[in-house]
Amino acid sequence: MASPTEPRRLALAPTTLARSVEEASVGDAGRAEGALLQVGELARATGKTVRAIHLYEELGLLTPHDRSKGRFRRFARDAVVRVRWISKLQDLGLTLPEIQEVVRAHEESASASHAAAYLRGVYAQKLEETRRKLEQLRELAHELEASLHFLTHCDASCCSTETITSCPSCEHQAAAPAPDLVAGARIH
């Protein structure tokens, strides 16, 4: 089940990663000390593709610190944190347009506490959703376990022989009905 079309990840960079520290524009918004990152470096650092990074920038989720003379994007170090943040929001089930909303609201909020309150709202809602999803997944896991059990034990011992009345390996006396995951496969 491995994806047959893996995106071309970047090769190991032969160019020196350590850039002259002077370029790190200490005085500016780049709170991160150290060299700036090219888009490929950021991609490698985050496990994303260059295309994904570009997309995030298009959507306003991420902004390069500046550009080189040749218009190469240069990202501050903490862009790595930002990209990971985006990934986590995706894991939480937010779409990129939804993340756009979060960013917009966060940037437009007047005060820091206002921004914090907004985030709290979003996260509280997502926490609830996540808990619901957890519950659903747990149920699915149980169904899978029951189906596996049925497929290996009950079905083989009970149904293959004709004696439905006694099934030593089944805890329940009644002939165990096939779980939905098993029953559904047999229809048609």
Place this chain on the structure above:
Amino acid sequence: MASPTEPRRLALAPTTLARSVEEASVGDAGRAEGALLQVGELARATGKTVRAIHLYEELGLLTPHDRSKGRFRRFARDAVVRVRWISKLQDLGLTLPEIQEVVRAHEESASASHAAAYLRGVYAQKLEETRRKLEQLRELAHELEASLHFLTHCDASCCSTETITSCPSCEHQAAAPAPDLVAGARIH
């Protein structure tokens, strides 16, 4: 966050659901006794749309028991189980083409035990994946909780004042670093 474009579910059927029992073709593959279902009835019974049912049929996941004189699809009762089965496989993360594969393999397997073995393989793999997902979701839930805690307590009490050295409400002595979900929102 409610979907603005809800698919038109079917209206309550004014037509009598109870069809003449004679139509139920008792002798045939329809193990289910009772009337056959029209596509809309099947849709209502499963919470799917008619279009979805049609799609499942196109993909070979589902087959109507027969057609009426006017080419209306008529499904056996247990088609409901089949559709629910499809839904559960989707919940497990299988795409419709993947479900196609399962169906194909299941139908092509010579013996029942062979088919069971195949299903076991699929389900065992999905069980592992589900457990991994559970673990990931649990982590996310914890991160959300930590972020909510940080946003309501630590951030307000510690960072708004200038005294970083002592934070009465924080259990850890060190100034609590913002969780990724909080830190990421502040970048740029």
Place this chain on the structure above:
DNA sequence: TCTAAACCTCACCCATACGTAAGAGTTGGA
């Protein structure tokens, strides 16, 4: 017989999150 509601078969449309390619420019070490 009439009619509303359901159904039929195309067939095109949608959002999401990138993949992929083309053609050209940039970077930096050798």
Place this chain on the structure above:
DNA sequence: TCCAACTCTTACGTATGGGTGAGGTTTAGA
């Protein structure tokens, strides 16, 4: 100076799971 590796922009392609008509037919109750 040269070249490989990297990056640029533009723009179309892809997969998934249906949604949404259009235009016509069937059903079944009244």
